[in-house]
Amino acid sequence: MPDFDLFDFYRFILTVLVASYTVVKLACFMWRWQSFGVDDPRGVGLLRRYLIVQLLRTRLRRFMPDVAVIGILLIVLLLLIGAHWR
Amino acid sequence: MGELTDSSSTSLSELPHDTLVAYAGELGLDVSEETPRGELLRIIRERQELLVGLDRDALLDVVVWARLPVRRSASKETLASHIARVNKVSFEGLSDRGLRALAGLRGLEIKPRDTRASIEMRLRHLEGFWPKVRRRRRAVMGWLIARVVERSEEPDDYRFLPEQENGLSLKEHIAESGVVGGIAQKLRGVADQYVAEKLDEIERRIDRKLDEIDSRLAEWRDREVSNRLRIVKITLLTAIVVAAISLGYDCVRERMIRHQPDLPSTTAAEESSD
Numbered sequence: 452m453p454d455f456d457l458f459d460f461y462r463f464i465l466t467v468l469v470a471s472y473t474v475v476k477l478a479c480f481m482w483r484w485q486s487f488g489v490d491d492p493r494g495v496g497l498l499r500r501y502l503i504v505q506l507l508r509t510r511l512r513r514f515m516p517d518v519a520v521i522g523i524l525l526i527v528l529l530l531l532i533g534a535h536w537r
Numbered sequence: 538m539g540e541l542t543d544s545s546s547t548s549l550s551e552l553p554h555d556t557l558v559a560y561a562g563e564l565g566l567d568v569s570e571e572t573p574r575g576e577l578l579r580i581i582r583e584r585q586e587l588l589v590g591l592d593r594d595a596l597l598d599v600v601v602w603a604r605l606p607v608r609r610s611a612s613k614e615t616l617a618s619h620i621a622r623v624n625k626v627s628f629e630g631l632s633d634r635g636l637r638a639l640a641g642l643r644g645l646e647i648k649p650r651d652t653r654a655s656i657e658m659r660l661r662h663l664e665g666f667w668p669k670v671r672r673r674r675r676a677v678m679g680w681l682i683a684r685v686v687e688r689s690e691e692p693d694d695y696r697f698l699p700e701q702e703n704g705l706s707l708k709e710h711i712a713e714s715g716v717v718g719g720i721a722q723k724l725r726g727v728a729d730q731y732v733a734e735k736l737d738e739i740e741r742r743i744d745r746k747l748d749e750i751d752s753r754l755a756e757w758r759d760r761e762v763s764n765r766l767r768i769v770k771i772t773l774l775t776a777i778v779v780a781a782i783s784l785g786y787d788c789v790r791e792r793m794i795r796h797q798p799d800l801p802s803t804t805a806a807e808e809s810s811d
Contacts, residue, residue: 458786465779503685505758513759517766524773531780535787 550578557581564588564614565621565642588613591638596620598635601695602628609697617642624672626661636660 488499511518552560554570557577561568564584568577596616600607603623607616620642628636633653640647640656643663647656664672710726711719 456790458783462783499685503682505754507682508755509758509762514762514766517763517770521766521769521773524770524777528773528777528780531777531784534784535780 549581563618565617565619567621584617587641588617591641592634595632595634595638598632599623599639600697602631602635604695606698608700610700624664624668626664626672628657628660 487495549557554574554577557574558568558570558572561572561577561581561584564581566580566584568580591613593613593616596613597609599620600616603620603625605619605623607619611619620639623639628639631639636653636656637647640660643660645656645659645663707719707723710722713719714722
């Protein structure tokens with residue numbers, strides 16, 4: 452009888468589903484923004500420029516604590532994933 | 538400070554130190570509060586002498602080349618103070634006399650036999666290494682952002698700022714157009730002025746409203762960025778919890794597998810003792 456592990460199967464299915472969902476969502480997001488960045492009607496162009504200016508005016512220092520926490524969490528996650536292969 | 542243009546050296550030396558520093562700044566000179574008074578007076582006089590010697594049209598050429606917002610009737614001092622803030626080192630479109638005037642204002646001694654190429658080279662050498670690096674970095678950034686934000690359009694022809702109009706007095710109006718015509722013109726002028734003031738007021742209100750909308754949008758943007766970052770944090774925490782459970786499961790399973798071969802031997806030992 453083959454060695455079947457329910458938890459391994461669950462992990463595999465979860466990985467496939469989450470990866471597919473992420474890829475599809477990311478592709479939709481990038482396609483939407485790409486079309487927004489290329490569209491030429493005057494209103495869209497104006498909005499695009501305004502958004503770019505707003506983006507450039509964002510003060511990154513204000514979000515530094517959040518970004519630092521995200522960085523730490525990311526490192527912890529990578530260590531945990533790395534520990535699976537040891 | 539414009540009245541200082543024709544001031545004698547005596548009146549200049551009587552001025553307080555901070556006024557002299559401010560005046561030097563208006564002349565486009567780079568001085569600080571720590572500059573000794575004698576030195577300050579000397580460089581101000583030198584700059585005044587230089588301005589007297591410079592051709593006004595040459596300064597206007599520089600203004601047009603650098604597209605500075607000034608009136609055609611601006612004094613030499615005003616032109617010099619505007620030109621002093623220009624750091625461009627690409628002299629394309631600048632006339633020869635303009636180039637010589639610019640070199641003079643940047644402190645170079647220009648002789649009549651100096652060629653255009655040599656003056657341009659000397660002006661470029663005036664720029665230090667780091668300012669050059671900064672300028673190039675800004676140029677690249679400007680090119681990138683302008684590509685996204687602006688369309689590639691040819692710049693319009695340069696235009697000087699409109700001159701300030703001094704309204705004629707009632708006496709001059711009547712002298713020009715007669716009693717009725719003069720009074721009518723004067724009244725029309727007053728009405729125009731009133732309308733202009735009202736339009737300015739409306740413009741100011743619109744500007745205030747736009748600023749308010751802008752600040753609200755900025756708040757919304759910051760809130761949105763914070764929310765997105767919070768979602769990323771929650772997602773990462775969930776992923777960490779799942780990864781920890783998975784790792785725990787792996788450890789437990791590994792330990793169980795390691796202990797499994799021992800199980801038959803222990804049971805055999807128990808059976809033999811019985």
